[in-house]
Amino acid sequence: MTSKRILSVTVANKPGVLSRITGLFSRRNYNINSLNVGETENPEYSRMTIVVDADDRTLEQIKSQLDKLVEVIQITELDRTNIVDRDLALIRVNSSRSQRSEIIQIVDTFRARIVDLSTDTIMIEATGTPSKIEALIEILKDFGIIDIVRTGLVALNRGVVE
Amino acid sequence: MSKLTGAEIFIESLKREQVEVIFGYPGGKNIPIYNLLYDNPFKHILVRHEQAAAHAADGYARSTGKVGVCLATSGPGATNLVTGLATAYMDSVPVVAFTGQVDTKSIGTDAFQEADIRGITMPVTKHNYLVTDIKDLARTIKEAFYIARTGRPGPVLVDMPVDVLGARMEFDYPEKVDLPGYEPDLTTNGGKLERLAEEINSAEKPLIFAGGGVITSGAAEVLRELARKARIPVITSLMGLGAYPIDDELSLGMPGMHGSRYANYALCEADLLIGVGVRFDDRVTGRLDAFAPKAKIVHIDIDPAEINKNVDTFISLVGDAKEVLSKLLPLVEEIERKEWLAQVAEWKRKYPLAYKDESRDIKPQAVVQELNRLTGGKAIIVTEVGQHQMWAAQYYNYSYPRNFITSGGLGTMGFGLPASIGAQVGREGELVIDISGDGSFQMNVQELATISEYNLPVKIVIINNGTLGMVRQWQELLHQKRYSSTILKNPDFVKLADAYGIKGIRIENKDELAVKLNEALEYDGPVLVDAVVAWEENVWPMVPPGAGNHEMIGGEQDDK
Numbered sequence: 001m002t003s004k005r006i007l008s009v010t011v012a013n014k015p016g017v018l019s020r021i022t023g024l025f026s027r028r029n030y031n032i033n034s035l036n037v038g039e040t041e042n043p044e045y046s047r048m049t050i051v052v053d054a055d056d057r058t059l060e061q062i063k064s065q066l067d068k069l070v071e072v073i074q075i076t077e078l079d080r081t082n083i084v085d086r087d088l089a090l091i092r093v094n095s096s097r098s099q100r101s102e103i104i105q106i107v108d109t110f111r112a113r114i115v116d117l118s119t120d121t122i123m124i125e126a127t128g129t130p131s132k133i134e135a136l137i138e139i140l141k142d143f144g145i146i147d148i149v150r151t152g153l154v155a156l157n158r159g160v161v162e
Numbered sequence: 163m164s165k166l167t168g169a170e171i172f173i174e175s176l177k178r179e180q181v182e183v184i185f186g187y188p189g190g191k192n193i194p195i196y197n198l199l200y201d202n203p204f205k206h207i208l209v210r211h212e213q214a215a216a217h218a219a220d221g222y223a224r225s226t227g228k229v230g231v232c233l234a235t236s237g238p239g240a241t242n243l244v245t246g247l248a249t250a251y252m253d254s255v256p257v258v259a260f261t262g263q264v265d266t267k268s269i270g271t272d273a274f275q276e277a278d279i280r281g282i283t284m285p286v287t288k289h290n291y292l293v294t295d296i297k298d299l300a301r302t303i304k305e306a307f308y309i310a311r312t313g314r315p316g317p318v319l320v321d322m323p324v325d326v327l328g329a330r331m332e333f334d335y336p337e338k339v340d341l342p343g344y345e346p347d348l349t350t351n352g353g354k355l356e357r358l359a360e361e362i363n364s365a366e367k368p369l370i371f372a373g374g375g376v377i378t379s380g381a382a383e384v385l386r387e388l389a390r391k392a393r394i395p396v397i398t399s400l401m402g403l404g405a406y407p408i409d410d411e412l413s414l415g416m417p418g419m420h421g422s423r424y425a426n427y428a429l430c431e432a433d434l435l436i437g438v439g440v441r442f443d444d445r446v447t448g449r450l451d452a453f454a455p456k457a458k459i460v461h462i463d464i465d466p467a468e469i470n471k472n473v474d475t476f477i478s479l480v481g482d483a484k485e486v487l488s489k490l491l492p493l494v495e496e497i498e499r500k501e502w503l504a505q506v507a508e509w510k511r512k513y514p515l516a517y518k519d520e521s522r523d524i525k526p527q528a529v530v531q532e533l534n535r536l537t538g539g540k541a542i543i544v545t546e547v548g549q550h551q552m553w554a555a556q557y558y559n560y561s562y563p564r565n566f567i568t569s570g571g572l573g574t575m576g577f578g579l580p581a582s583i584g585a586q587v588g589r590e591g592e593l594v595i596d597i598s599g600d601g602s603f604q605m606n607v608q609e610l611a612t613i614s615e616y617n618l619p620v621k622i623v624i625i626n627n628g629t630l631g632m633v634r635q636w637q638e639l640l641h642q643k644r645y646s647s648t649i650l651k652n653p654d655f656v657k658l659a660d661a662y663g664i665k666g667i668r669i670e671n672k673d674e675l676a677v678k679l680n681e682a683l684e685y686d687g688p689v690l691v692d693a694v695v696a697w698e699e700n701v702w703p704m705v706p707p708g709a710g711n712h713e714m715i716g717g718e719q720d721d722k
Binding site: 011012015016019020023024027057060061064065067068069070071072073 | 280281284285288289292309341342343344465466467469470471
């Protein structure tokens, strides 16, 4: 049984690293659901949050194969029950003047924000768990979605409570 | 401190790594290095194709255990290395490849002879580098050699733009490497050794499956001690041939697609299978659900990613084969295992590797057997890929590590001739025989020029059946003898040898096989033997593709 698993991967912040990681996934036929990369507190390292669709055996393979890459420093599988995970989306929808207030209401309900307005479109910024973002997108479909861009999942372990 | 050019730093760094020889080919972007090689800081072997440089470095590394080094120019020179790097990668061979590159300012502009060799070789190297700043050059070379030879070895490529080779910098070769993401030894076996020893001591039909990792780690001797102490029969993968003396009573040779019947029977009956330095390749396992059906599988390997990759293991130990086996040795008990060994001996007696020698034609197996007899099983055998490779694996008695040099994982035709150059350079004074096929031989035939130029006394024995025999065999057995593109119109190999200034010998008659092979082996210098053999001979036994090891066909003594 495959399921979505989250890997937090610390890598050396060097050119070509992203290509090495994605190359490994495609070469070994592993599925990436989303991949997010950014600098960490230490500029020598980047952190990738990779969501993969895998069973236990494949996940072990992915971890060991990633670990062999010289530029991969550390791999942690995040436990979904003990993390803060967020996805950020920018969504542009059709919006006639008459629909505007309804959209604003939806946006408020989801604690999203309106970040741009034109005569017939609205751009919404939403942050949250992927399921919340998906729920918002579903509702907005009624108005006609023009563009969506998403960061993909970023996640960190929660702090340990002593 | 005076400043050195990048090219000088390259030379000095290689000296620090105790490099003895480079296999290479010059071009526009590595001229600064060739300018220095003119003064002979170390031996340089000029090959005739960059692919051969990579294979020669590979053959040198496999036969000596040292890191092999090859050098090419940018663009096509670099891309020609790719097959060689992929070959070394699949068989875990330590090779460092250096390439020239267009100057850093031109990278990305599609400049003349520009190719993104770092991008191209990412999936076929253990690691690779593009050095864009001379201050990184010495450190990068240090790291490249370190990564290539440690842990599970493999090829590393270093791409060097020509302006970096021309820039100047004080030379400071680092003492240590600092690679926080590289951990070559992940040995973590808490308690598992004891568990494994218990399993071995209580097993009734244990079987050791030794692979290339045993040879790489220098574990052949301790393997022998272990097998003899605990009385465990040993099968060896293609890459593992030489890890255990084949004529030992406990040796069962090679299992798998073209393994012996007795090795495959043992696999099917064993209750404990101990894989050491193997990767449970599909050519050995056959259909996975029928592989070693009665056995608990143990896996000892230095690469954690190999554990549970192809087969599920009962106990797995990550670590260097020599270290693990040395620690295991005192824990195993001396057990007679009379029944199991009697069973194994019975299989060996009843189902030996056999072929029918009835026709007037020379049988290819006989050529290998004769070579075995004449050399006492002591030569360094290099092969190409195909039927002759399997016969070379089956009918030569390997007793020493690093004496069988073959492209196992990638199965690279054209590997043998250049690899034999590397082996002969690395093991000067020893007898190197390239057992070749008429198809494979022509894939790097230009290397006859290299052999001739350096007067390398390689004995090339072409098992000439006029076909691409392994594919033809499959066509015969699986595609109704529709020999599509597998019958070759070959050149006169003896004349070809002559054109390169190499002695050529043709053998067509059975009764002159021994005499002429002996003449070739006795000859002081390179020789090419064109052994014309029965063209429709097949490699037996054979586990058909997709079948289990118990379903092998052919090769029984009476099955003629």
